[in-house]
Amino acid sequence: MLPTYLQRAFANPVRVLTCVSMATALVACGGGGGNPGGTTAVTPGTPTNPTPGTPTPTTPVVPAEPKMTVQLVDAAGLPISTLSGGQAGQVKVTLLDAKGNVAPNEVVKFTADETLLQFTPVSGSALTDASGVAVITVKPASVTSAGAVNINVVAVAGGKTVNGGINLAVGAAPLTLGTIKFVPERKEGEILPAFGTAVLQIPITTGNVAATTAPGLTINSLCTNDGTATIVPGALDKGMQSVTYTNKGCLRETDTITVSLGNFNQTIKINVGKANIGTIQFVGSDLAGSSIVLRGSGGLGRKESSILTFRVLDQNSIGLPGVDVTFTATTTTGGLIVQPSKATSDASGNVTTTVASGTIPTPVRVVAQASRNGTTISGLSDSLIISTGLPIQKSMSLSADSYNIDGLNFDNSIAKVTVLMADQYGNPISDDTAVNFVTEGGAIATPSQGGCKTKDGGCTVELKSQAFRPVNGRVTVLAYVQGIEDFIDANGDGVYTCPDFTRADPKDITTPYRPLIDTCKSGGEIAKDQGDPFLNVGNLAIIRGNPGGNTLQRDPDPKKDRKYNSAIGDLPFPYNRTAYSVDGNGQWGLNYIWRETEIVFSGDEPTFIRQFRNDDGSLRDWTTADGPVNVIAGLSGTNCSNQVLFFRIVDVNNNPLPSGTTVTAADADKVQPGSVSPNAIPATSRLGGTEHWVSIKKETNCAPGEFSIKTTTPRGKSVSSYLFKSG
Incomplete structure (x- = not known):
């Protein structure tokens, strides 16, 4: 049984709480545990309170937290603070829980600037081992990465998150x-x-x-x-x-x-090697561009001649005076002349000559030769100060944005014709290379130039519809330029090589073979001797073809080949000859290289020709044996079914309608025609026009129906065919 004073104390909760608190502070409660030598008495049942206004001092309890240490070490385990180039390091983390014990099997996450560092594994995470240690490999993101970066580390131990990190410098590899x-x-x-x-x-x-x-x-x-x-x-x-x-x-x-x-x-x-006489360079011409007009066509700002300037230099690239220079043109087509043929360089080494046009359009270059102290040099003119590779036949192409323009009945319809050229290495030729265009119908190029000057390896001219219009609407366009014939550069020196040649200057016995000047007699590299081009206005025409390439028959006789025939109007462009030659001059060198294409002046009145599919999938035109041309059998009546209508569209000359003309099904009654395919006339010069097809869905009860085909040209002219009826 408790003593009496303890019974009183437990009977009063306030006193009990006070006693517990005081016991914690090791202070006597209810007379127990007091200071034996003290004189202060505590009356049982009376609470003991501190002096009013004086707080009771307490010590806050701080919960224990997990801890981590982070280190960056090299392969030997030694601490480092930098990484550079391909160097790799290891981030080593030691994790302790709140009680200071190692924390095994915990996930540790690592993050850093990915432009500077990358982790292995790429997940950027590792698991602590039995010693509470997690390790991850880190290295610069690239050999050029450089800068300062922080590696941030986050882990959870005993349900509590702990953060850490380490700074390091990243340097690029030397x-x-x-x-x-x-x-x-x-x-x-x-x-x-x-x-x-x-x-x-x-x-x-x-x-x-x-x-x-x-x-x-x-x-x-x-x-x-x-x-x-x-x-x-x-x-x-x-x-x-x-x-x-x-x-x-x-x-x-x-x-x-x-x-x-x-x-x-x-x-x-x-x-x-030391320079002796030096070199001769083409400086330029007195033209704003590089074009002169045909003889007798001058005036109104157009010139029939051009002054070309060359400069003779010594071994230190300083102008050399008093040197005799001779001039020759690479072509005399149409009576083109160079005057004077010989001149002497002035105090600055400059020397000039004049090129006067002939009666046939042609590009031309002038070769300047100079001799001194037994050495002969030469330079080749161009519209540029120094030219790069010359255009070669195999790398010349000709195309148009439309091969069927609305030009049979209208003037000023336009097809843009583009020529592209490259040298034997496939590099675009020098800018401002002059290209001539001629055509048998309409008008091509501009009044100032019968062609165009290249930029980035090509140039574009406009073919406009106007008189003259060929009766069949098909117009041949020919582009030609002075370039080199095809050859195989067997020794890879970039030029045509010939061991047996005739020098242009017999006295110049020390100068090696010059492909564009000297004559190769035999033993030269394999080459194609280019024949002369001609404007083909005869029975046959090439469609986007190569010289001597595939042809498309205008004449029904398939035995005919594409051949020059002046009697039917073919117009020749001989190169350095007085007459057309199909075989060339018997040697490799400068020549006309050329391409031609055919563009149709299309009419806008369509003719619809029904077609049927053969067993082999090809199409044939309707004949009377096929029954009424406008009746689509099987589309109505007993056991009717969906059908497909095949047809082609031509103009009055059996040519395609103008490109961009839309083709649609219209005026449908009961039957349901789908979209016509193709639904627009493409860019093509195909004889026989264009082929189309459309699927027709039968009427639900196989009732008869009808519809028509409608064309609308880019100018807005719409024409519908006769009605196609189900049968």
């Missing part, structure tokens, strides 16, 4: 210079002649990966410092920096090229 060399490699003792070029290749890597940029790369040479050579860097492609080295007549015999990048330095030597 650039490394590989072994430099000329491509192709130069033979021992091989000399690069004056104004010749060689290509130097410089390998650059970063962290064993091909570099995409090379800041700090420097390239120079002894001759470039002298001003007698140039070094022109190209693009850095897949870690390979290409450099074009040009010998401008260096006098050192051997040039040393130095390439530097960071702490790397390399040198390479090249033997260079």
Whole structure:
């Protein structure tokens, strides 16, 4: 049984709470646990309260939290604070729970800027082992990544989240210079002649990966410092920096090229030839463009002649005076002349001549030759100061945006005709190359030029419908330009090669074969001797064809070939000859290269010709044996079914209607025709017009019905066929 004073205390809850609190503070409650030496007495049943206004001091209880430590270490386990290039490191996390014990089998997540770092595994997560340690591999995102970054770490231990992280610096891998060399490699003792070029290749890597940029790369040479050579860097492609080295007549015999990048330095030597007489360059003409008009067609700002200027240079590219220069034209077609044929360079090395037009449209170049101290040089004129590759026959094409324009009954309908050309390497030819166009009907090109000048390898002219209109509506367009005949460059030197030739200047015994000047007698590379073009206005025509290519018969006789025939109006364009030649001149060289196409002046009155499908899938035209032309059998009556109508559409000349003309089913009664396919006339010059078909859905009860076919030209003219009836 409790003592009396304890019974009183438990009978009063307030006193009990006070006692418990005081017990916690190790203070006597109800006379128990007091200070034996004290003089203060506590009356049982009377609460003990602190002095009013004085708070009771308490110590807050802070819950324990999990902890982690984060380290970045290298492959040897040593702490690091940076990563660079392809270097990899490990992020090591040690996880403790709230009681300070290791926390195994917990998921740890790692995140960082993906442009600077990447994790392995890519999930960016790892599991703590029995020691509470999680490890993940990290490395720079690329060899060029650089900057400062924080790796953020998040984990959960004992149901509580803990965060951590570590900062590090990411540096790009250093650039490394590989072994430099000329491509192709130069033979021992091989000399690069004056104004010749060689290509130097410089390998650059970063962290064993091909570099995409090379800041700090420097390239120079002894001759470039002298001003007698140039070094022109190209693009850095897949870690390979290409450099074009040009010998401008260096006098050192051997040039040393130095390439530097960071702490790397390399040198390479090249033997260079001294320039003697130098070179002759085409400067330009007195024309705003490059076009002169036919003889007798001058006036109103149009010129029949042009002054061409060349410049003779010495080995240091300085004008050389007092040099006799002779001039020859690459063609004399139509009586074209060059005057004077010989002139002397002035104090600046300049020399001029005049080209006067003939009576036949043609592009022309002028060859300038100069001799001094036993050396002969030559230069070829162009509308550009320096030209690149010449157009070659195999890389010339001709096309139009429409091969059937609404031009039979209307003037000024337009087809845009485009010519594209490239050299033997497939590169677009020089800008401002002159192309001539001629046509048997309508009008083509502009009043200032009977053709166009190329830009980016091609140019476009307009063919306009007007008189003259061929009776059959089919118009041939011919484009021709001065270029080179096809050949196979067996030795890869970029020019036609011939071991047995006749020099244009017999006294010039030291000059090697010049393909556009000298005559190859035998043994030349395989080539095609190009015949002369002609404007084909006869029985046959080529549709987007090549010279001598596939033909489309206008005449019903299939034995006829495409041949020049002046008696029926064919118009020839001989090259350096007085008459048309189908076989060429017997050797490779400059010639007219050409393409032709056929464009239809279409009528706008359609004729609808019904067709039937043969067993082999081909189509044939309706005949009287097929029954009434406008009755579609099986579309009505007993056991009727859906049917398909085949037909073609032609104009008055059996040619297609104008391109863009729409074709639709109209005026339907009971039966339901679908959409016509194709529903528009395409761009085509096909004889026999265009073929179409339409599916017709029968009437539910097989009742007779009807519908028509309707055409609407781009000018808005609509015509419907007679009604097709179900039968």
